Amino acid sequence: MRNRGVEDGLEEFAEFYQTSRDGCLRAVYASVGDRLLAEELVAEAYARAWASWRKVSRHPAPPAWVVRTALNTHVSWWRRRRREVSWESRGSTDTPLPTTQAASSVDEQVLAAVRSLPLRQREVIALRVFLDLDTETTARTLAIAPGTVTAHLSRAIAALRDRLASSVEEETRSR
Amino acid sequence: MNYNTITDEEVLEAVEGSLSAVSMRRPIEAITTRGRGLRRRRRALSGTAVAGALGLSLAVVLPLSDASSGQTLNANGHVVNVDMAGWSVHAASRSAVTVTLREVFSDPAGLQSVLKQAGIHAIVRSVGENDPDIGCSQRGVHTLSLVRQVVAVHSRDHVAGDQIIDIDPSAMPDGSVLEIVVYYAEARVFTGGVTDRLQTSVVTLLDGDPGKCVPAPPVEKVTPQPAVSERK
Numbered sequence: 001m002r003n004r005g006v007e008d009g010l011e012e013f014a015e016f017y018q019t020s021r022d023g024c025l026r027a028v029y030a031s032v033g034d035r036l037l038a039e040e041l042v043a044e045a046y047a048r049a050w051a052s053w054r055k056v057s058r059h060p061a062p063p064a065w066v067v068r069t070a071l072n073t074h075v076s077w078w079r080r081r082r083r084e085v086s087w088e089s090r091g092s093t094d095t096p097l098p099t100t101q102a103a104s105s106v107d108e109q110v111l112a113a114v115r116s117l118p119l120r121q122r123e124v125i126a127l128r129v130f131l132d133l134d135t136e137t138t139a140r141t142l143a144i145a146p147g148t149v150t151a152h153l154s155r156a157i158a159a160l161r162d163r164l165a166s167s168v169e170e171e172t173r174s175r
Numbered sequence: 176m177n178y179n180t181i182t183d184e185e186v187l188e189a190v191e192g193s194l195s196a197v198s199m200r201r202p203i204e205a206i207t208t209r210g211r212g213l214r215r216r217r218r219a220l221s222g223t224a225v226a227g228a229l230g231l232s233l234a235v236v237l238p239l240s241d242a243s244s245g246q247t248l249n250a251n252g253h254v255v256n257v258d259m260a261g262w263s264v265h266a267a268s269r270s271a272v273t274v275t276l277r278e279v280f281s282d283p284a285g286l287q288s289v290l291k292q293a294g295i296h297a298i299v300r301s302v303g304e305n306d307p308d309i310g311c312s313q314r315g316v317h318t319l320s321l322v323r324q325v326v327a328v329h330s331r332d333h334v335a336g337d338q339i340i341d342i343d344p345s346a347m348p349d350g351s352v353l354e355i356v357v358y359y360a361e362a363r364v365f366t367g368g369v370t371d372r373l374q375t376s377v378v379t380l381l382d383g384d385p386g387k388c389v390p391a392p393p394v395e396k397v398t399p400q401p402a403v404s405e406r407k
Contacts, residue, residue, distance in 0.1 A: 010207065013207070014203055017203050017206060018203075021198075021199035021201075022197070022198045022199055024199070025197060025198065025199040026194040026197050029194060029197060030190070030194060035197070039199065039200070039201065042199060042201075043199075043201045043205065043206060043209070044209070046201075046206045046210075047206050047207075047209035047210040047212075047213060048210070048213060049210070050206060050207050050209075050210030050211075051210040051211070051213035051214045053210075107189070107192065107193035107194075110189050110190055110192075110193035111193050111194070114190060114193070125187075125190060128187070129187050129190050129191045130191065130194070143260045157183045157186050157187070160186050160189075160190065161181065161186050164186075164189070
């Protein structure tokens with residue numbers, strides 16, 4: 001007979017972490033624009049999820065809880081620092097990325113386009129794309145109206161298309 | 176790829192594909208160890224509520240994490256059922272009003288307004304740890320020991336969860352005012368500048384409108400948690 005309690009919770013949490021961590025990291029990375037910062041924020045959010053697992057496990061979309069917590073942490077951090085950590089320039093305490101996770105492993109052109117979006121549009125894109133959340137859950141996660149999610153998504157897609165098309169045209173002209 | 180002609184779905188697929196090589200490297204042991212540390216620290220910090228110089232009060236300390244949103248259903252008189260992102264108010268009768276403060280509290284003015292609709296004269300404030308109002312006090316009003324007959328404060332979960340305030344408006348003396356102060360406390364414990372935050376709420380029954388809060392030195396007070404405390 002299995003011993004229900006903390007260890008059962010740990011097993012469940014471990015499975016949750018294993019299956020959702022990459023999506024959460026990508027969502028936060030796309031939103032905050034810094035790879036190392038994103039991993040710090042997501043790790044902290046998962047730690048908080050484990051600290052409150054009884055509650056988080058009952059959440060309708062626990063990965064969304066993690067992403068929202070990570071983004072909230074980022075906002076509070078940003079407010080204290082009075083500036084947003086820039087996409088290009090990491091803080092002086094950052095360490096280099098391992099080769100396998102280097103920036104060259106991602107599509108810089110697309111990420112630059114995502115980076116150019118306003119924060120809320122980036123967040124909507126991140127949740128819809130990387131967590132595959134529907135409009136309703138995205139709205140609840142960001143505490144905004146479903147119609148606002150749809151509007152942000154529509155504007156974001158239009159802006160991304162324009163930005164990516166412009167990049168391709170510039171590349172073509174420069175050849 | 177010609178981005179002028181691609182569909183919305185293809186734009187989203189391009190975004191998804193742009194980070195497909197990114198994966199979380201942090202081992203779960205590091206996560207759970209940090210989580211256990213958070214639990215321990217919450218228990219330790221739960222005894223350090225900033226009850227301040229508010230007199231007779233009821234206090235519970237809760238960890239702060241996420242927020243949710245909901246829909247609002249409102250009615251006239253004393254039948255009020257409102258669910259907002261930072262709080263909710265449900266009034267079943269003139270003598271039974273339940274206020275829920277969510278783990279991320281917001282919109283104190285909105286809560287104050289809805290409580291008025293529920294027949295409760297209340298002052299609701301939200302105070303950050305660096306806010307000069309954190310140690311302020313009101314002049315010309317007194318706290319009432321009846322608070323325990325008017326208010327019961329509890330939480331669903333000793334470690335995490337919403338804070339519930341059950342109020343009996345019919346037990347409030349004429350002219351009395353219920354003051355609800357939500358404090359945010361931050362504890363810097365994590366390298367890289369990330370902090371954990373605690374939300375502390377204090378409920379006080381006053382014999383009149385407190386008016387403007389007058390700055391005063393903060394008072395350190397240790398309040399047991401999670402039990403409701405009474406300070407005389």
